[in-house]
Amino acid sequence: MAKQHLLLVDADPESLRLMEVSLRNAGFSVTSAAQGADALEKCQMSQPDLVLSDTQMPVMDGYELCRRLKADARLADIPFIFLTGQGSVEHKVRGLELGVDDYLTKPIYTKEIVTRVKILLQRREKDRLEKRERARFAGNLADLGIVDLVQTLMLGRKSGALRITSGGRQATVWFREGAVVDCELGGAGGARAFYRLLEIQEGEFGIDFGPVERERRIAGSTQALLMEGMRRLDEKARLLEALPPLGEVLEVDAALLAERLQEIPDDVNGLLRLFDGRRSLDAVVADAEGDDLANLTVLSKLWFEGLLRTPEVRAQAEQLEWFASPDPGAPEPPAPAPPPAPEGPPIPAEEFEFGAPRPSGPAPAVLRFPPAGPPPRPEPLRPSAGPVPLGGERVPPPSAAAPAASPPRPVRPVRARPAPPPRPAPEPPGRQLTLAAVLAALAAAAGLVYFFR
Structure with a gap:
């Protein structure tokens, strides 16, 4: 670790030499100046960590040197200690009004000076760290995702608040020494809000570093919280496939x-x-x-x-449902009228005989005939010997050469056909008439009429 640099200003050479040796033995790096103007120039060239100055000096005294340093924005934060023999209250009040950090009157013990210097340097280092932690770091989630942000803050053991803005929604995650202590998103809080926060992919973020006094509502380590959040994201994606x-x-x-x-x-x-x-x-x-x-x-x-x-x-x-249900405003369709009843009793089909006198009344609605049997096969036509002239003598046909004998055709095997199902036996002809019998009777009657004409 580098030594801390001190600037010692005193017009007395013996006092300057004694203080310089004591501070160097305590582990500090010391630069000395005999008057205020020289000390101001050395501060502007290289900023010291602390200034110890006497009040009474030629050209520029200690009060003027302190006023010049506090007026410069680059040097205003340097701790300043007065070492003087003026112990009156008026001089102390004047020094405090200028903004000095401590006011010591001579004679001063070396051990007391070293202790005062160390206390002021530690205070300044703490203030510097707090200012650095209060700095705001901002960016876009497209460049640095939420998981990466949380892991970075966890590894750096940072404290502060991570604020995220996405699509009008605001979310805040509080960290304490790298651990997530609480989270808020909309109306949700705690771990439930943090799991929802992991789903956000677009938006802006900002980190405000500093001490966090938030009550812890998220237990467990940050690494376990991230692993559970990623598992829940995979499970949610699986459920959304069915919705x-x-x-x-x-x-x-x-x-x-x-x-x-x-x-x-x-x-x-x-x-x-x-x-x-x-x-x-x-x-x-x-x-x-x-x-x-x-x-x-x-x-x-x-x-x-x-x-x-x-x-x-x-x-x-x-x-x-509207198409299936009837229209309540439409009239109901009329019921179908029954068929007219015949005037006389119907004639059974089995009692109707061809040639019998037709009874009065309408014809029966349906005539049932017995199923007809297979029609007779016609005999094959045989070729005649020739045309017959008007005289009645048959003229023999001209002789024709006998056709050449053709080679015998191969005999194909005859496949056995299944026997046809038995046909139902026809009813006796006395009870019902077949259609063929009716047609034959009509043809015979027509032939007789033609013959008697």
């Missing part, structure tokens, strides 16, 4: 909630009341009481069960 975007406005399906009200725990009611049709999902999580991660877990279950829905889904459901 709509945080900016989506959701509402409760009242009908489904009434059906399943007995299944829902009572502590979920406070969370459901926050869905008023105006709050977004992010606002509901921020306004809800309790742990954010636990609330998101409950919301993901409610969304999966259909108790939460978007207004678009509700509008579609109402539209489908």
Whole structure:
């Protein structure tokens, strides 16, 4: 560690020499001056850590030297001690009015001077550190994230307040010797506010260094706090994959909630009341009481069960219900009229015979005929010997050369076909008429009529 530099000013050579040797033996670096003007010039060339001066000197006395030093902004903070033989109250008051730090009258013991000097130097060093700590450090979160800021303050064992502004939201984190003692964000405080603070990626920050008298609300080490915060961020990202975007406005399906009200725990009611049709999902999580991660877990279950829905889904459901329900203003359609009853008793199909006199009354509505059997196969047409002339004699056809014999075709194996299902036996012809029999009778009647004409 470098020695602290002292400036000793005295017009008496013997006193100057004695004080210089004593202070150097105490471990200080000493520069001497015989009068005030010389001392002022040496202070401007190299600033000392402390000045010891007599009051009575030629050209420029100690009072004038003190006034000049206190008037200079660069030298005003240098501690100043008067060593003088003027012990009257008037001289002490004059020195204190000029801003001297101590006033000692001769004769002075060397040990007392060294002790006074050390006390003033320690006080000045403390003031310098406090001023340095009170300096404000500011920046943007895009350049230095929140996690990096917290780790830097933790490693440096700094004390102060970290203030963050992002999108109109204000957050403050208090540090004491590098440890996070408290945090506030919106209406949340403590560890809950700190975990929410880790989600902020954009904004500005400022650090006010200085002593912190804040009551500690966050227990544990800062490193454990950061690790828990990062774990919760990963878990929240996993839950948000199963939910709509945080900016989506959701509402409760009242009908489904009434059906399943007995299944829902009572502590979920406070969370459901926050869905008023105006709050977004992010606002509901921020306004809800309790742990954010636990609330998101409950919301993901409610969304999966259909108790939460978007207004678009509700509008579609109402539209489908409107199409399915009848119009209350429209008249009811008339009931279909029954078919007219026949005038006479219907004739059973099995009692109707062809050629029988038709009874009076309308024809039966339906005639049922028995199923017809398979039609007879027609005989193949055989080629005639030739055209027949008008005289009746048949002219033989011209001879034609016999066709050349073709090679025999290979015989394909005949696959056995499954037997057709048995057909139902026709009913006796006496009870019902087939369609073929009716047509044959009509054809016969038409032939007789043509023949008798």
